Amino acid sequence: MLKWIGAALFAAASMFGTSALAADWPQPEPEYPELPEVDYGLSGAFYLRGSVAGNAMWARNVEFCPCPNSATPTDMGWGYSFGAGAGYEFGNGFRTDLTVDWLRNTGLTANGYSADLRSTVALANVYYDFDLGGMGLSADGGWQGYVGAGLGKAWHYTSATHATNPDLAAGAGNRSWAGAVMAGVAYDMGAAVADIGYRALWHKGFSTQGSGMWVQDAVAHEIRASIRYRFY
Secondary structure, eight states: OHHHHHHHHHHHHHHHHHHHHHHHSOOOOOOOOOOOOOOOOOOOEEEEEEEEEEEEEEEEEEEESSSSOEEOOSBOEEEEEEEEEEEEEOSSSEEEEEEEEEEEEEEEEETTEEEEEEEEEEEEEEEEEEESTTOSSSTTOEEEEEEEEEEEEEEEEEEEEESSOGGGOEEEEEEEEEEEEEEEEEEEOSSEEEEEEEEEEEEEEEEOSSSOEEEEEEEEEEEEEEEEEEEO
């Protein structure tokens, strides 16, 4: 019996001594893994943008004076545009911006007259961005789709030449309403967003002097590439 009691006392003393000795040893600091920042959703951001586009233009009708003397275009006009703008993202899919584009289009033809158009177009636009495939509209980026519309003014300078009579050439400037609808896809890279899409850019009308050529309800069908840079 005494032998069992002695063995128990010896074991307890050994455990106490080991614990006390371990307490005296330096303990290493625990290492915690780095956790990625949590994406709690989008916040608002200002942005700057730039765009380039190619366009094909068609018009509903072309009037010639003395009136009434109208003609349907026989050839589509072709051209390009480039522009810049500034806007704001609201963080809920909606964004808005102000854009200014410089557009050139040549070759829209009716009644033997071919128009050469130079326009400056200022628009106020609103868009809605939506997620594509669960990979967009978040801080880690991804693919998005968008739709939008805009309204504003255009300042035109139009010259026209006649196919068989160069003496009938004429040019003039005017101002008209302008509007746009657009849709496309974008890739969100964080601070920058690149997109490509279609824009239908409507002009109420543009005209020349001399020939009395008045192009009504012209639409430039554009394939447009843009990049936006955010400022958080």
